[in-house]
Amino acid sequence: MNKTLTALALVLATATPALADLVVPSLSYRTGPYAPNGIPYADGFADYFTMLNERDGGIGGEIVQVPECETAYNTEKGVECYESTKGSGALVYNPLSTGITYQLIPKVTADGITLYTPGYGRTSAANGKVFANVFNYPANYWDGASIIIKDILGHEGGSLEGKKIALVYHNSAYGKEPIRTLQELAKKDGFELIEIPVDHPGQEQKSQWLQIRRDKPDYVIMYGWGVMNAVAIQEAVNIKYPMDHFYGIWWSGSENDVTPAGEGANGYKSISFHGTGSDYPVYADLKKYVYDAGKAAGDGTNPGNVLYSRGMYAAMIISEAIRTAQAATGHAAVNAAEVRDGFESLDLTEARLTELGLPGFAQPIKATCADHGGPGTAMIFQWDAAAKKWNAASDWISADADVIDPLIAEDSAAFAAENKIAERCN
Amino acid sequence: MPDQVLYAMEAGLNGLMAGVMYALVALGFVLIFKASGIFNYAQGVLALFAALTLVGFQDGQIPFAHLINAIFGTELHNFGWTLPAFVAIVLAAAVMVLLAMVIERYVLKHLVNQPPIILFMATIGMAYFLEGLGDIMWGADIKKLDVGIPQGINDTIESVTDSLLGYGFFIDNLDIVASVVAALLVISLTLFSQYSKQGRALRAVADDHQAxxxxxxxxxxxxxxxxxxxxxxxxxAGIMWGSKSGVQFSLSLIALKALPVLMLGGFTSIPGAIVGGLIIGMGEKLFEFFVGPMIGGATENWFAYVLALLFLVFRPQGLFGERIIERV
Structure with missing residues (x-):
């Protein structure tokens, strides 16, 4: 009996992270219809932490454990993953799903764990006064809509009076996020907004693109995910829609989305809150400590692509928040509450990004108790089909805070009233 | 002619074309149900697996490369050659025949005389197995499928309709090719089942296994x-849908588009799959055109099922299905 118990204890000890380790579960999706997007993101996320572990011995001398849990982009499975991993001492979650994020917000708040949702999730979580445990810097869906409109304004001489802009969106909580912002911007800038929903999964979009062909919008903005993006771009090519007038949010702007349309996708635009490509100095260390050492999470085909870079970005921010928490507390084995405080006092400067081997990769972030949303900046990228790469087509553009901030305040106030949350940071 | 009428005509025509694409998927369901009474849940995954295999052969991809690399620490990805589309299609078809033999040998043979629900459950298992196998064999990344089928607006139809009606209709070249292929497929299948020895045997099995x-x-x-x-x-079906969206794992979800077609056309009729596809395709596109804007759009997914259910009220066996009366 004693031997059995000892063996069981040994198995448990080896199967779960050591108590002193920093645990950052990866709620990933490597199976199902959204796997082509989930895999590079999860690879970038895992490889960055592997590099820190191999090169630096973790963060502040503490090894980072990144246990993966497969969600298949399914909200119920995502919640199951959260419940099954939080007991291992999880510090922060990054589920790469707006649906899962909505379900986890009350849970992480109750459990005191951080939910980090860069560029996705609940937009109004940018208001730290209401959402104490949720952070979505550096930019959110509403910022994205505003940045695209600003870029279009730049191409139209500063006026959109009399112009038509169509929003082709995934008919889900995620896809509907920018509608309110675009309606406000339409009032402000004088353009007509045409809303065109596409149901999951978006394999068939003939009706939507016939409508675009009939209505002849001057620009099309897409908030899609998965196969919807590739089909939309192909349909745009089919109706000969000018690609440089077609913009995708950052979730509609990966290599996966443009590759199936081949040469036709040339000139398609998308925005991103981070750089792309493997020209950053950090890749030398990734190559040395991860890829060449045979410790890479994937098959080696993803490094440098958009979604790999985004997974790496999320890992970098989380590691910097942990580092901030360690510096503030004076000990390396930080707990979830201390990491949350680390997120709230994160000060990521351009100099620090350079130290990390990521100069110019992203914009600096200075979080505060009230500001969990960050600078709200992004760049426009344009697809070069011949070279098969994204080229920067703008400098960093800031969102229109005059429009976004009141919307965030309004939405978060409604959430606070509904959930009887008292505002913090006063 | 008023613009709205022209637009409705265009939507209806495109609906017919989309219906052919749905029918291509529905045909696979019908064939298996007709011959063995099995509702093959794995039909969508079969289309995905077939398309993955086709692209793999075309691109000279090494099957199971990721697995081999993980085990042996190698860096294998491609054979270094590419195959012409026709050769790759023939090889992919051969793999599908091999797969059929494996399915019969290791799944169906052991389930003879089992109730239909058991066979249905077995196909659910096969769907998940094949999806995983496809992933391990060929990888989960999105692949461009190009077998030379033209895509994009048909300029001739556009210019002819423009000169005749004052508005150039949009018809996708891919849809035209799909329609021709579907017509050839139905004619071949009908000739095969009516005039070949194997076809007659197939019909005999469909009528009565024991006899x-x-x-x-x-x-x-x-x-x-x-x-x-x-x-x-x-x-x-995998070639047609994969040419449109690239070959990716959501390709298996095209089965969702075939279900209302089957409900409407009947599970046992090849012409029923085609007619059902055309009715569903045109119905959903016209509904979206006329009613969609009033109720927020994105009506096609659910309206296809509503349309199928409406038909079922009057003909529970579907338009072309066999009426089965079981007496106690």
Whole structure:
């Protein structure tokens, strides 16, 4: 009996992270219809932490454990993953799903764990006064809509009076996020907004693109995910829609989305809150400590692509928040509450990004108790089909805070009233 | 002619074309259900697997490369050659025949005389297995499928309709090719089942398993045959849909588009799959055109099922399905 118990204890000890380790579960999706997007993101996320572990011995001398849990982009499975991993001492979650994020917000708040949702999730979580445990810097869906409109304004001489802009969106909580912002911007800038929903999964979009062909919008903005993006771009090519007038949010702007349309996708635009490509100095260390050492999470085909870079970005921010928490507390084995405080006092400067081997990769972030949303900046990228790469087509553009901030305040106030949350940071 | 009428005509025509694409998927379901009474849940995944295999052959991809690299620490990805589309299609079809033999040998053979629900459950298992196998064999990344089918607006139709009606209709070249292929497929399948020895044997099995066995027809051969044909139809559907969106794992979800077609056309009729597809395709596009804007759009997914249910109220066996009366 004693031997059995000892063996069981040994198995448990080896199967779960050591108590002193920093645990950052990866709620990933490597199976199902959204796997082509989930895999590079999860690879970038895992490889960055592997590099820190191999090169630096973790963060502040503490090894980072990144246990993966497969969600298949399914909200119920995502919640199951959260419940099954939080007991291992999880510090922060990054589920790469707006649906899962909505379900986890009350849970992480109750459990005191951080939910980090860069560029996705609940937009109004940018208001730290209401959402104490949720952070979505550096930019959110509403910022994205505003940045695209600003870029279009730049191409139209500063006026959109009399112009038509169509929003082709995934008919889900995620896809509907920018509608309110675009309606406000339409009032402000004088353009007509045409809303065109596409149901999951978006394999068939003939009706939507016939409508675009009939209505002849001057620009099309897409908030899609998965196969919807590739089909939309192909349909745009089919109706000969000018690609440089077609913009995708950052979730509609990966290599996966443009590759199936081949040469036709040339000139398609998308925005991103981070750089792309493997020209950053950090890749030398990734190559040395991860890829060449045979410790890479994937098959080696993803490094440098958009979604790999985004997974790496999320890992970098989380590691910097942990580092901030360690510096503030004076000990390396930080707990979830201390990491949350680390997120709230994160000060990521351009100099620090350079130290990390990521100069110019992203914009600096200075979080505060009230500001969990960050600078709200992004760049426009344009697809070069011949070279098969994204080229920067703008400098960093800031969102229109005059429009976004009141919307965030309004939405978060409604959430606070509904959930009887008292505002913090006063 | 008023613009709205022209737009509705265009939507209706495109609906008919979309319906052909749905029918291509529905055909595979019909073939297997007709011959063995199995509702093949894995039909969508068969289309995905076939398309993955086709692209893999075309691009000279090494199957199981990721697995081999992980185990042996190698860096294998490609053979270094590419295959012409026709050769790759023939090889992919051969793989589908091989798959049919494996399915018969390791799944169906052991389930003879089991209730239909058991066979249905087995196909659910096969769907998940094949999806995983496809992932391990060929990887989960999105692949461009190019077998030379033209895509984009048909300029001739656009200019002719423009000169005749004052508005150039949009018809996708891919949809035109799909329609021709579907027509050829239906004619071939009909000729095969009516005039070939194997086709007659297939119909005999469909009518009565026991009676067919008693006259010496091999049930195992028929099952291999019908799963091979369904595999080939899945390959055709995979080519058409994969050309449109790239070959990716959501391709298996095209089965969702075939279900209302089957409900409407009947599970046992090849012409029913085509007619059902056309009605569903045109119905959903016209509904979206006329009613969609009033209720927020994105009506097609659910309206296809509503339309199928409406037909079921009056003809529970579907438009072309067999009326089955079981007496106690």
């Amino acid at each position: 067919a066995l008693s006259v010496g027809i091999s049930l195992r051969f028929i099952w291999v045959l019908v799963w091979s044909i369904a595999g080939f139809v899945a390959l055709v």
